[in-house]
Amino acid sequence: MPGTAYVGILHPYETGRYSVEQNSKLLRRYSYIHERLFRCAAGQLPARSHWHLKAALGKHLYEDAEAVGSLRRRMMELRTSPMMLHKEPNISLALLFDELIHAESDMELLVGIYRVVKPALLKAYTQHMADTQQLVDYPTIRLLRGLCTDLQEAIAWGESMIQTLQSEGESVAQAEEFERRIGSFLAAAGGMTGEQGASIKLPPRWRSGTAYEMPRQAVRDAKRMGPPALGRTAIPGQSDDPVRVKLLSMMKSRQEEMAAVENVASVIYDQANMPWEFYQDLARHLWDEVRHALFGQAAMEAEGIDWMALRQYVGGYDPLIVKHPAQRYAILSIGFEEKAMRCPGKIAEYEFCRDEAKHKLMERFQDYDWADEVTHAAFGRKWTPELFGEDLDYVRQVADYEFEERQKAFEAWAKREGNEDK
Structure with missing residues (x-):
């Protein structure tokens, strides 16, 4: 000692x-x-x-x-x-x-x-x-x-x-x-510290002769998971009770936030020349979205729902990857998360789980989901003007336009699929 x-x-x-x-x-x-x-x-x-x-x-x-x-x-x-x-x-x-x-x-x-x-x-x-x-x-x-x-x-x-x-x-x-x-x-390279001495014989490139690019479609495990979906899909055959239907839909929406994770990952990878504080903030944003997806996973598993067999939402990534990183981040942080701070928004989701559904686990999840979204909206207000080189009012107009275009695309997808977009 x-x-x-x-x-x-x-x-x-x-x-x-x-x-x-x-x-x-x-x-x-x-x-x-x-x-x-x-x-x-x-x-x-x-x-x-x-x-x-x-x-x-x-x-x-x-x-x-x-x-x-x-x-x-x-x-x-x-x-x-x-x-x-x-x-x-x-x-x-x-x-x-x-x-x-x-x-x-x-x-x-x-x-x-x-x-x-x-x-x-x-x-x-x-x-x-x-x-x-x-x-x-x-x-x-x-x-x-x-x-x-x-x-x-x-x-x-x-x-x-x-x-x-x-x-x-x-x-x-x-x-x-x-x-x-x-x-x-x-x-x-002489090991992690370089103290073993760097070799004068540099190893040749193997696969990196061409630059890595993000995939155009987010990948889901076809062996274990349901097929990808560009729009929101319901959990079939669970209940006729409207309160329970809404509760289960909220669980699934949380699990589907992996698409938001992938969106933020694409912004991190594709957006160069920002201060390190930007990347550190987006890393926190991304990890929060992972936790939200795990909230939904845990909630559905606790209900005995085979969530992996359900259709897997990728609409937060696939339609956005072709856009500029600034657009991708604006539609998430300003178009969705800042708007979710307005009533009824996130507070209504929390109060529904607490007061109507009376579901203790989802009440706790939504309480922290709400807190995280406040932080994410602040990240959006902080960084999107820097990404666009314009003021926040301009960014909000861009986010509104992108949101409307996104809704049109989802409605067209739902019509093709024969589903009602949730």
Whole structure:
């Protein structure tokens, strides 16, 4: 057990390995890795088929975005020039992430992130905390300790997901070549810290000779899920009670917010040259939308509803991906979420669950959904004027126009499908 001297901090007399300059250089490398993981997850999320992988990418990209923000703040405390925050640390490390985003299957992405990159990053952080001077660099140690907790949980989840896919008949052997190549780029970069020495023999590009592009249609798991739908669809054959019908519809609407997740992911990936605060805010927005989709999942599962067998809504992504990222974000944050702050809006959904349906779980979910939407509307008001280069009144007019055009498209889809658009 540590003693009482030095508030329990050990080895106060040792010098440690890192000067301020060396420490800053390593943290910049770590920040770059988290940023590239963040962008990779955003770009890949709509393309991945397994529901649990989509959800995890949303959680983990949020954690990576938070890590970047924390590491940047620590770097600025270490006399780092703001110009250095955007410098790529090593060409082979850049190539690693150029290749990682070209994963062609759920399994490839899983082994690349959770068997190569994140375990190597965890090892580097563990060694860094042991090697740095424990007293002078305590702020870095405390920061890395928290990042290690996130990494440990993510790696454990990734390994469990790999095992799940194998139990469902998918072979990890088909992803071995991808795992090997990602590992070779990491080795050529001198490892996570670069301290192993970068190779003078640069590995050739493999799949990244052409730039990665977001998919034109959001992917759903055809083996497990119902077919995609551009418009809202009901839960068939559940009840004639109008209160229960409305309650179940609300559950399904929450689960369908994965389409909003994919929309925000596309904005993150396609919108360049914004301040880091923008990407960090959108990472929070995206993870909130993932949680909302899981609200709906949990609520329907608690009711014994096989929600995966139902049609899967993709109308929050497919019709929007062809538009400018500013349009995509405006219709979600201003066209929908800001309007949801007006009465009856989100407060009516919450009060319905509390007072009419008397459903404790959905009452709790809608309470927090409402709180999150307040935050998202604020994000929209903050960033959409920057994206358009116009004032907020202009953005609201654009959002109204896009909303009307969207409704026309959904009505046409419903007519073709023979469904009533909800």
